[in-house]
Amino acid sequence: MSLRIGELAKVTGCQVVTIRYYEKEGLLHRPERTNANYRLYGEEDVERLKFIRRCRLHGMNLAEIRDLLAFKDNPTVSCAWINDLVERHIADVEAQIASLEHLKTHLEALRRTCDGENHQGCGIIDSLDHGTPCPYCETWDCRAAGSASRSGHTPKDS
Amino acid sequence: MSLRIGELAKVTGCQVVTIRYYEKEGLLHRPERTNANYRLYGEEDVERLKFIRRCRLHGMNLAEIRDLLAFKDNPTVSCAWINDLVERHIADVEAQIASLEHLKTHLEALRRTCDGENHQGCGIIDSLDHGTPCPYCETWDCRAAGSASRSGHTPKDS
């Protein structure tokens, strides 16, 4: 039961290029090759890749997944740090939610400042021009990138 | 009243390198220069940069901000698209929040699967190994990057 990379992609829902990328990053082992130099994967590889994808769905980054895989391959020490990892992720996710909730209230306030008729300039542009009424946000250390803040919502040096 | 780049950075809370980056990206105009080739900024530049930063805090990306600045510089057409833009951002933020809420429930379930004592292997690793009990997430099209999903939480090809 050997799969080529396209078949592995299909059964795991992962892109072919991403599989090669994971190999390059050391998350997946280097698989056997056919005579034509095609990669050949077995059941273990399928499970390993599924594990990786599940971790990604849980918001873990590749470095964390590398650590988890290393532990899985060789569970010598206590797994307490894995609990800590999950705890940190929960806290991080909570912070992101709070940040996004706050952003949402701002965007909703912004939307209400213009009726889209442009008879007297755009109310949204005006609001953006004159700052927000929220004292918290004036110093909001938000490094949002289209997807809003990662760093949370901490006021900085007032 | 002319500011050098470091002073502009200070009054706007923006990094010096970021200011230069915005100039390169065409968001800020090319400023005057001193004899020593130092950039010199005026009041207008301060306001323009503050506008940009406010937009970033509202989760807008640089392309969107470029459009907003172009409109501000030359508000000829209807501003209805700005309303649409804000609406889209609100929808996007809502989707992200929903996705993160869902992720949070998963992480909390995950945390409960291990007591950190490692007497019989790690429960968290086991859970990650065997998939999640949530049928929704099995096909979760989540492109999470540490900061969780951007693309939302849409089941794909069941």
Added chain:
DNA sequence: CGTAGTGTCTATAGCGACTATAGAGTCAAG
């Protein structure tokens, strides 16, 4: 006058997790 410290300049590379592209080789079916 020299020098130390700070600020500025340009150009280039790195981050993370992919994604896209180019150009070549492999293989089965018609």
Added chain:
DNA sequence: CTTGACTCTATAGTCGCTATAGACACTACG
């Protein structure tokens, strides 16, 4: 023998910065 689908490697691009290197400018101090 050609077509098309698949695979290979290597490299560059995405986004919004951030970091680094090496050079120049300016002020203060001795």
